[in-house]
Amino acid sequence: MFETVLVFKSPAYVVLVLLAMAFAVATLFFTGEIYGAPILLVTRVVITALLGTFGLISMIIAIYYSGELVWRDRDRKMHEIVDASSTPDWTFLVPKTLALALVLISTLLIGVIAGMATQTIKGHTDYELGKYLVWYVIPGAVNMTGIAVLAIFVQALSPNKFIGWAIMVIYLISTIVLSNLGFDHPLYQYGQGVGGPPSDMNGRGDFAGFAAWFDAYWGAFGVILLVLAYALWRRGTENRLWPRLKRLPHRLAGPAGLIGGVALVVFAGLGVFIYMNTNVWNEYRTQAQQEAEQAAYEKALLRYETTPQPSVVDVRLVMDLRPHQPKLTTRGTYVLVNNTNAPLPEVHLRWTGDLEMVSLTVQGATVAREWEDFEYRIYRFGTPMQPGERRTVTFASVLEQRGFKASGNTTRLVDNGTFVNNMEFAPMVGMDRQGLLTDRTKRRKLGLPAELRPAKLEDESARDRNYIGADWVTADITISTEADQTVIAPGRMVSDVVNGDRRTSRFVTESPVLNFFSVQSARYERTARTHNGVEMVVFHDAAHGRNVPRMLDALSASLDYFQANFSPYQFRQARIVEFPYGAFAQSYPNTFAWAEGLGFIADLSDPTKVDYVTYVGAHEFAHQWWAHQVVGSNQQGMTVLSETLAQYSALMVMEKMYGQEQIRRFLKQELDRYLRSRGTERLEEMPLMRVENQQYIHYQKGGLVMYLLRDQIGEDAVNRALRRVLAQYAFKGAPYPRSLDLIAAIRAEAPADKQALITDLFEKITLYDVKTTGVTATRRADGRWDVSVTVDARKLYADGEGVETAAPLNEVFDVGIFTAEPGKGAFGEDDVVLLERRPIRSGVQTLRFITTREPRFAGVDPYNKWIDRDSNDNVRAVGQG
Ligand SMILES: [Zn+2]
Structure with a gap:
């Protein structure tokens, strides 16, 4: 001592x-x-x-x-x-x-x-x-x-x-x-x-x-x-x-x-x-060995990416989950249909490396070729599958971890909080890009092309598949788990039986769903409400009840807005299901997997902070339309129809709850994030229409673009366009819709003088730069105020590398006069003296107003609706400059 x-x-x-x-x-x-x-x-x-x-x-x-x-x-x-x-x-x-x-x-x-x-x-x-x-x-x-x-x-x-x-x-x-x-x-x-x-x-x-x-x-x-x-x-x-x-x-x-x-x-x-x-x-591989294997996998199999394949139309699964082992046993049957218009000689099946495929048979087909190291098989039909013809695939698989691994021990199959999806426990049809190496330097070192980019927007054949790689199916899933756990899979629960120490639940879909399922099992507390005939449930950890009422409110408000403005909800339940580890949420059919690290412990007691629990809830729910009804084709622009529209939908729900002034706080952060991220883009910034799964474009820029569009052409017009897209593409297979189809629907609903703006927002990389350089106010003889606001404005087009060229600006902007500074402190509706639309051109211009109340602040685009390179210089105090 x-x-x-x-x-x-x-x-x-x-x-x-x-x-x-x-x-x-x-x-x-x-x-x-x-x-x-x-x-x-x-x-x-x-x-x-x-x-x-x-x-x-x-x-x-x-x-x-x-x-x-x-x-x-x-x-x-x-x-x-x-x-x-x-x-x-x-x-x-x-x-x-x-x-x-x-x-x-x-x-x-x-x-x-x-x-x-x-x-x-x-x-x-x-x-x-x-x-x-x-x-x-x-x-x-x-x-x-x-x-x-x-x-x-x-x-x-x-x-x-x-x-x-x-x-x-x-x-x-x-x-x-x-x-x-x-x-x-x-x-x-x-x-x-x-x-x-x-x-x-x-x-x-x-x-x-x-x-x-x-x-x-x-x-x-x-x-x-x-x-x-x-x-x-x-x-x-x-x-x-x-x-x-x-x-x-x-x-x-x-x-x-x-x-x-x-x-x-x-x-x-x-x-x-x-x-x-x-x-x-367990298998031990160093990072380098793993990457070499990924490269070999790509070299051997990526060529099959576009090989025509039959579609899965029906899925039946019987699953046995042992969370404490951990082990998941699955027996399953798929019905395949040839939805192409030519005979198909082969079907390709693959699964992930952690999964043991105990048996796998295809009706009327035998294994023609197998890559054992890559878990990939080609089955050749005795007689080719004719257009419209059906075949079945039967399989049995085991997903388990024996003992422990040197790294990457499972966080998916666990004692309390299992969360797996069917790509982890069932075979997939055809080849896709999941699991391929993305790092450019490593790709080059391993003899691969430096970049793996999606098909061009002009490539019609890319519409044969959606970007999620899942077909529209009906499903019937039976799962047993520990008796003290609740198990959730997509679909309506039609039975739930406890027998000894096992609970068996069965889920049947009531509408076509994408073949992309989650299975979750844990000791849950269940908090439920029924809203407009839809049962809304949050399955959560007993200690995580704090924001559950807020989640249910978000689901209710979302249901109301989406049904009134888009189309009917395709299910009778909406469920948020908590899982441990990670900090994300993911939307499955009528089921939203939601991490314990995201929102369950949010402290939203300060009303000036962004209520991101409602935002996440609305965004995930919106995916029931934007992904689970309409899903984008597998090419540039792929995520506009899902992520960008989910962002727009969430913004609308948030705005109805909190008002436009609050949305500003959110959008300002989104704008800053977009501007920061485009500065660190390593490949090429794409216009929204051609987004290549770049998050800062489909989420941040996408939300800003849709919100501004709504502001410029009106909410009714935007929602009419979205209904057009739903009417044309909901629950339909190939050819899947492109970002172009959304833009065409928007153009059809927008007035002639907004067509150029639509081009700027969706088809180009457009940056605005508006600035208030001076505000003066003088008292008039009649007691009112003469206010003049001097604005300097310009518009720039950027290319993929960030090189900018000036373009003439000619749009209509909000100009506002206030008694307090927007976005600061408790700024609210009462602080708005005047808010008007005024045409703004490139260069310096002075705008004049007459107000009844004494102005303190004024400026152009005060709520940051435009993609403005510097959004902090839009509003100025009266008398400054
Ligand atoms: Zn999303």
Whole structure:
């Protein structure tokens, strides 16, 4: 303890710890913010952030104090007295190691204090001390003790403190460099193991068990290091290693050797067991091997991408989920139809590498060719499938993880919160681009074309498939799970039977759905309401009820708007189903998988923050129309009909709830994000019409474009255009609609003077730059105010590389006069003195108004509806400039 106290008293320790604490609090304070709205700082989030913050500081402390502790006596010239005494070497070694471990563990406790302090500041006082202990302090303490042992060992062997430090720094660097070079197996990464993120739903899941094996393995190795450190401990003035090595056999004869021997046996035994798990029961591949395989897969099979295939029209699945093993067994039947107008000689079936396909047969066909490494088979029909003809595919598969892997342990099949989709447990028809290598440098290095880009918008043949790669089907899914869990799959639940410790539920679709299903199972709390004849349910973790009423409100408001303006909802249920891990939501037929990290812990008590829970709920629900009724073709512009229209739909729902002034806060962030992202585009920025699945274009720019379009041609006109698209394409197979079909529908509903604007928004990359350069107001004799607003404006076209050319601007913009600044503080409707549309041309122009109230602020495009390169200079205070 004496040694520990010395460290705690040293100024360097205090400085390091204060630094770490300040850094942790600063990081934690804004952790998890989405659209500027905070989250409830639950302990899981704190721990995840702490794990990232404290690692390096702990390592620095370990390196520095291991040298100090081991060499302290020597530095003070006391060693000759100390070493001459008859005390055994253990009495130096063990206290020094313990002292260092305690110092390191103290950094964990300081992390906990920083975490709890930040939680308290943010008003979250449910500290969940058990999670701090079990998820953070205990695993951290084991890890820290390992670091202490290594650091002391290195110092015990090195001829002086500085070489010891240098070795530890080299070690620290090597841990980073080696894994980048592909040496990433946990068997030889000191103190490492396999882990996984913590989850409120699933706790540490099976990861705690996996980690324990590695803790025991490295613990045994640590004992070996300690025994060696003891045996090589320097006494007297001997600093050289060689004479000490010569003494080694002598020193190891006795208890020390025995302890070391036992540790060695344990270490070797556990090493074999770990190797069995990571390399025998599971496949181990380095990053480089994986990439080489991806490249080989692409070279062998991408040529089949456009080979005509029959369509799946009916899916029957019987599934057995064992969440605690974890294991999912599936038996299934597909009905295939030849929807092309030529005979089909073959059908191609593929599945993912983690899936074991136990049996797979195609009616009237035999395997003509198989790529075993790529899980890809070509079946040839005895007699080719004629147009309109049906065949069945029957399969049985097992998805499971035996033991643990070196990396990428499943977060999909877990104790509480399984979430898998049919691409993970069932065969898929035909080849697509999923799982191909995308990084340009790696592609080039592996002999692939640098870019893998979608078919051009002009390519008619690309309309044979939709971009999701799923046909329209009817489905009948029966799943059994643990009796205390609820299982959800797309469709209406037609039966739900508990028999012993198993629950079996059956789901039948009541409308055509895309062959893209989710299966989720967990111990859920169920919160439900019925709205306009639709049963709305949130299946959530018992501790995550906070925003559930808001989610149900979002679903209700969305249903009302979408049914009134688009078309009837095709199901009688809408379900939000929570899952652990990740921070996204995904829309399946009548089912929205929603991560525990997204919105369930949002703190939306501040009404000036963006309510992104409603936004996500409305966006996902909108996909029931925009993806699950109308789905884009597999070519440029593919996601406009889904993501961009879901953004528009969500904006409309949000606007009805919160008003236009609030939408501005959201759109301003979307605009900033679009402008930032286009600056970092590595390939080529595309016009919205040709978006190549670039998120900043189909989400951020797409939302801005649709909202501005609505503003310019009116909500009725936009929604009439959307109804046209639905009437023409809903639930229809090939040829799938393109972005061009949406644009044509919009043009048909828009007046002649807006056609050029539609071209600018959808077909070109257009940037506006409007700026208010001066605002004056003078009181008139009649008590009213003469207001003049000077505006400087221009329009630019950008090409894919960002090169800009000026173009004449001739549009109608909002010009507003206000008593407070839009978007700031509690700005509301009452602050609007005047809001008018005025034509704006390129160059400087002065606009004149007469108002009854005294103006304080004025400007052009005050609500940031246009894609403006600088949206902060639109509004100015009166009298400025
Ligand atoms: Zn979406």
